[in-house]
Structures are given as structure tokens and as C-alpha cells.
Amino acid sequence: MLRLYLWIYLLFLYAPIVVIGMFSFHSSASLVFPFEGWSLRWYVQIFDSETFRSSLYNSLLVASLSSLATTVLGATVALALIRMKGKVREAVATLCAAPIALPGLFLGIALLSAFAQMGLNRSLLTVTIAHTLYALPFFVATLRSRIDYFDPSLEEAARDLGASPIQAFRMVTLPILRPSLIGAAILVFALSFDELIITVFVSGNDTTLPMMVWSMMRRTVDPTINAASMVAFTLSLIVIVAAGAAFWLQQRAKTSYRTSPTGVDAHEPSDRATEERAQVVRPLQGLE
Amino acid sequence: MGLNIAQRQTVLSSVLAAPSMAFMLVFFVFPCLLLLLYSFWTARSFVIDPTFNLDNYARTLTAAGFWRTGFTGLNNGLWTAIVSVVLSFPAAYYIVYRARGNAAFYLILLSWFSSYLVRVYAWRTILGTNGLINSTLMQWGLIRQPLEFLLFSPFASVITLVHIMFPFALLLLVSALRDVKQDYLDAARDLGATRTQVLLRVIIPMAYKGIVSAFMFTFILAAGDYITPQLLGGRDGVTNGLLIANQFRSAGNWPLGAAMAFITLGLFIGIYLVFTQLLRALRLAPGLRFHEQEHKPC
Numbered sequence: 001m002l003r004l005y006l007w008i009y010l011l012f013l014y015a016p017i018v019v020i021g022m023f024s025f026h027s028s029a030s031l032v033f034p035f036e037g038w039s040l041r042w043y044v045q046i047f048d049s050e051t052f053r054s055s056l057y058n059s060l061l062v063a064s065l066s067s068l069a070t071t072v073l074g075a076t077v078a079l080a081l082i083r084m085k086g087k088v089r090e091a092v093a094t095l096c097a098a099p100i101a102l103p104g105l106f107l108g109i110a111l112l113s114a115f116a117q118m119g120l121n122r123s124l125l126t127v128t129i130a131h132t133l134y135a136l137p138f139f140v141a142t143l144r145s146r147i148d149y150f151d152p153s154l155e156e157a158a159r160d161l162g163a164s165p166i167q168a169f170r171m172v173t174l175p176i177l178r179p180s181l182i183g184a185a186i187l188v189f190a191l192s193f194d195e196l197i198i199t200v201f202v203s204g205n206d207t208t209l210p211m212m213v214w215s216m217m218r219r220t221v222d223p224t225i226n227a228a229s230m231v232a233f234t235l236s237l238i239v240i241v242a243a244g245a246a247f248w249l250q251q252r253a254k255t256s257y258r259t260s261p262t263g264v265d266a267h268e269p270s271d272r273a274t275e276e277r278a279q280v281v282r283p284l285q286g287l288e
Numbered sequence: 289m290g291l292n293i294a295q296r297q298t299v300l301s302s303v304l305a306a307p308s309m310a311f312m313l314v315f316f317v318f319p320c321l322l323l324l325l326y327s328f329w330t331a332r333s334f335v336i337d338p339t340f341n342l343d344n345y346a347r348t349l350t351a352a353g354f355w356r357t358g359f360t361g362l363n364n365g366l367w368t369a370i371v372s373v374v375l376s377f378p379a380a381y382y383i384v385y386r387a388r389g390n391a392a393f394y395l396i397l398l399s400w401f402s403s404y405l406v407r408v409y410a411w412r413t414i415l416g417t418n419g420l421i422n423s424t425l426m427q428w429g430l431i432r433q434p435l436e437f438l439l440f441s442p443f444a445s446v447i448t449l450v451h452i453m454f455p456f457a458l459l460l461l462v463s464a465l466r467d468v469k470q471d472y473l474d475a476a477r478d479l480g481a482t483r484t485q486v487l488l489r490v491i492i493p494m495a496y497k498g499i500v501s502a503f504m505f506t507f508i509l510a511a512g513d514y515i516t517p518q519l520l521g522g523r524d525g526v527t528n529g530l531l532i533a534n535q536f537r538s539a540g541n542w543p544l545g546a547a548m549a550f551i552t553l554g555l556f557i558g559i560y561l562v563f564t565q566l567l568r569a570l571r572l573a574p575g576l577r578f579h580e581q582e583h584k585p586c
Contacts, residue, residue: 016410103512
């Protein structure tokens with residue numbers, strides 16, 4: 001019973017996407033069955049469009065810049081959280097998680113007012129700032145279990161064995177955090193690439209891909225929208241699958257350590273601590 | 289340096305936390321406070337007049353249009369949240385306790401990354417007057433006229449929002465259920481609990497936090513979404529999110545929009561309190577249960 005239910009659940013999730021995918025290759029402009037045949041004409045048409053190419057470029061640029069910015073901010077704050085205790089830690093963690101609890105609309109209008117007040121003109125820079133703000137809570141949440149179970153005494157042990165602070169960071173802390181950092185950075189890229197609700201308020205003349213698709217959707221029903229959305233979908237898919245593969249390979253190469261790329265973790269804190277210790281031993285052996 | 293290890297750790301952690309804290313202060317705390325300030329100001333012909341007054345709140349609270357659209361927004365949010373959580377729960381249950389691998393879980397998460405707009409657009413294609421459902425039903429001769437209520441109605445908004453929220457709700461539920469170990473369920477069964485009792489008295493109370501957060505996140509995201517209702521909701525589907533958005537786009541009244549946003553936020557908090565109290569009343573929340581069970585052995 002439950003198994004069947006899961007299949008229906010998956011069907012509901014994927015059927016609409018499959019339909020759009022199919023009609024993006026449709027040889028006629030009709031969006032209804034019967035399906036008349038396959039063609040690439042809508043893709044040719046969309047890639048011929050200057051607006052499409054520039055908004056695709058803008059989206060890739062913004063997603064790269066905001067995942068870079070989020071990784072720098074998120075990683076430093078994660079390293080700080082590892083060392084913090086009590087109320088301060090609580091306050092820092094809460095502030096970093098807070099934007100997640102607010103609707104995107106609210107963040108969008110608040111940022112719009114702030115940018116206007118600061119005299120910052122709306123451009124791809126303001127979009128990047130907005131996406132960084134939107135994604136940072138997701139980034140920190142993904143790292144959360146790593147941060148909570150990270151044992152600072154591992155670093156101290158490395159220091160006792162004669163490692164400099166930088167060596168301790170490079171050989172102990174970073175290897176533990178790296179898989180999560182990479183996963184979180186990719187997640188941010190995907191979130192930014194798809195973000196529309198906040199972007200609407202903070203973008204200037206340069207549009208992003210979702211902005212462009214949105215304005216097309218408001219104007220007409222046009223088969224090129226199918227193609228444009230499929231390009232967006234495929235790109236997110238490639239990024240995610242690549243991240244998943246990289247993550248998986250790294251995990252396999254390192255140890256038998258198993259974590260899901262989503263931050264959801266099947267391990268007990270105690271298991272985790274032991275495994276992390278085990279993981280640390282190897283690089284330390286080369287220190288002497 | 290004459291600092292001991294503990295002091296050095298404090299300095300280091302402050303330095304490390306500084307960039308993100310500065311970022312959050314400038315681009316989160318400041319904008320929110322500014323928006324709050326705006327809501328007490330007035331805008332006259334594009335010039336903002338910074339004198340404190342409550343006109344915007346009074347105007348919003350007395351406008352029938354705001355309440356009607358606000359109701360549509362809350363309605364969208366509540367239906368989406370209820371349907372997403374209730375229908376995702378069995379799937380999450382299967383993934384955590386029955387499934388052998390994680391393939392289904394990853395497949396569901398993967399669909400989370402299919403663009404938001406793609407899904408809105410897909411549902412528009414499916415539900416439209418000449419859409420898949422109508423044209424198929426007409427070809428089969430089941431209906432003569434296209435069913436108009438499918439598209440441009442709150443129904444269209446909710447089904448699309450549910451589709452968008454499913455993976456998100458599932459992710460939160462799965463991570464909540466992973467904390468409820470199989471051992472607890474086995475123990476409850478050994479002690480004579482029925483399947484229903486295990487579900488209601490062990491699983492749901494233990495996964496309470498995850499269920500509440502799944503409900504609230506889907507509710508907030510769906511109720512605050514103004515793009516789906518705009519594209520699919522039709523005339524009856526206008527939500528106050530769209531009303532607020534319009535105040536901030538084109539030549540709108542920012543202070544009025546800010547006041548509307550804060551009132552809406554207040555409504556969201558109200559919903560949260562009602563929802564958690566409701567779970568308490570239904571005895572699905574943890575706490576106090578130990579004592580109650582002394583009187584009602586199962």
C-alpha cells in the first residue's frame with residue numbers, strides 16, 4: 001500500500017515536469033495532445049534570442065557570485081560557531097537563521113527600502129546581495145549538524161602534536177567540514193539560480209533567467225517558454241547531479257563515512273564523533 | 289600575546305563571526321527596522337513624509353479589500369500546508385521505516401530543484417481551457433464545455449503550491465522521523481500498542497517539532513507567495529501578497545505597503561499560535577502526556 005502511495009507521490013511530482021519537457025520538443029505550437037512529433041525549433045528560437053542569452057549569463061553570474069559570498073560568510077560563521085558557547089552562540093545562530101522564517105516578499109520589500117535609503121542603485125550587485133541574504137540561512141542550516149557535533153578538542157589535539165594553527169585548520173578542521181561546505185555551496189547556487197520572488201524587487205535593468213521567463217509568461221502562452229524553462233531546469237539538474245557525484249566520490253575516496261548530500265543525517269552524534277576522530281587520524285600521521 | 293587559550297578562542301571566534309554578523313546587520317536587521325519605520329510614515333505624491341502616525345495601519349485594517357485578499361492568501365497558505373504535510377507524511381514514513389534504499393528520497397529532493405516557474409507554467413498548461421485535462425476529457429466525450437474553474441481559481445493556486453511545497457515538506461518530515469528510532473516503535477508495539485496508537489502517541493509527538501516546522505514553512509512560503517496567485521489565481525485569487533507587492537512596484541505607496549506587510553506578518557504569527565495550540569488540544573504535542581497516561585492506561 002505505502003509503496004504504491006510513494007509511486008503516486010512521485011508521479012504527481014514528476015508528471016507536470018515531464019509534460020513540459022515533452023512539449024518543449026513539440027514540432028507544432030500546440031500545447032495539447034495529440035502529440036504531433038519532435039523538433040528542436042523552440043530551442044533554436046530561444047537560443048537565438050539576445051535577451052535569453054544575456055539573462056542566462058546574468059543568472060549564472062549572480063548564482064556564482066552569491067554562492068561564493070555565501071560560502072565565505074557561511075564558512076567563517078560556522079568556524080566561529082564551533083568555538084562559541086552559550087548565549088552568544090545562540091544569538092549568532094539565531095540571527096543567521098532568521099531570514100528563513102520570513103516570506104520572500106517581506107525580504108524583498110525590506111531590501112528594496114534599504115537599497116533606496118542607502119542610495120544603492122538596483123543592479124546585479126543588489127540581486128547578488130539579496131540572494132546571499134536569502135541563501136545564508138540555508139547554508140548554515142546545511143552545516144548545522146556538522147557544527148553541532150564538531151569536537152573542538154580535535155583541533156587542540158593537532159596543536160598539541162605540534163601543528164601550527166593554520167596546519168590544524170588545513171589538516172583537521174577543513175577536511176571535516178569540506179564535504180558539507182561543497183554541498184551547501186551548490187545548494188546556494190541552485191537556490192539563487194531559481195530565485196524570483198525577491199529578485200523582482202531588487203533587480204534593475206539586467207534581468208535574470210527566472211525574471212525573463214516570468215515576463216514571458218505574463219505576456220503570452222508561447223512554446224518557447226517550455227524550452228526556456230527546460231534549459232533552466234536542466235542546468236539546475238546538472239549542477240545538483242554534479243554536486244551529488246562529487247560529494248559521493250569524495251566520501252567514498254576518504255572513508256566509508258556515509259552522509260546524504262542534503263544535510264539530513266542518519267547518524268547518531270556518538271557515531272559521528274567516533275567517525276570524525278577516525279577521519280582525523282590519517283592526515284595527522286603525516287605531521288610528526 | 290599575553291592571552292590564554294580561552295581568551296584567544298574568544299577573540300578568534302569574534303573575528304570569524306564579524307563578517308556575517310555585519311552583513312546580517314546591514315542587509316537584514318537594518319532593512320527590517322527601516323520597513324517598520326516606513327509603516328508609520330506617509331507618502332504623498334512620491335515624497336515620503338517622516339512624521340509618526342498610524343494612518344497606514346488604520347487604513348489597511350478598515351479596508352474590506354485588504355481583508356478579502358488577506359483571507360485568500362491565508363486560505364491558500366492553510367490548504368497548501370495541510371495538504372502538503374498530510375500527503376507527504378505517509379511518503380516520509382515509507383522512506384524512513386520501510387524503504388530499503390534512499391533512491392526515492394533523492395528523486396523527490398531532485399524535483400525540489402526543478403525551477404519554481406517551470407512548475408507554475410506546467411500547471412497552467414495542464415489546467416488551462418485548452419489544457420491537457422480539458423482537451424483530454426473533451427476528446428473522450430466526458431464533457432462538452434471546458435471546465436473553467438480549473439485554471440484562474442484558488443484551486444489552481446493551491447494545487448500548484450502543493451506541488452512546489454511537497455519536496456520541502458517531505459525533507460523536513462523525513463529528517464524529523466529519522467530521529468524517531470525504530471526501537472521506540474518496536475518497544476511501543478511490544479508493550480501492546482496498536483499501530484494507530486504508535487502513530488498518534490509515539491511517532492507524532494516525537495516528531496512534533498519537525499511537523500510544526502514543515503507546516504509553518506509551507507504555510508509561510510505559500511501564503512506569502514504572490515507570483516503563483518498572480519499567474520494562476522484569476523480574479524478571485526488575488527492575495528494580499530500581490531497587493532503588497534504592487535505597492536512596492538511601479539508607482540506605489542511604500543509606507544502603506546509596509547504597514548500591510550506587518551499586519552500580514554502578525555496574521556502569520558497568529559496562525560502559528562493557533563496551530564500549535566490545536567496540536568496541544570488534540571494531544572499530539574509532547575509534554576504533560578506522562579501524567580495523563582496514569583489515568584488512562586492503554
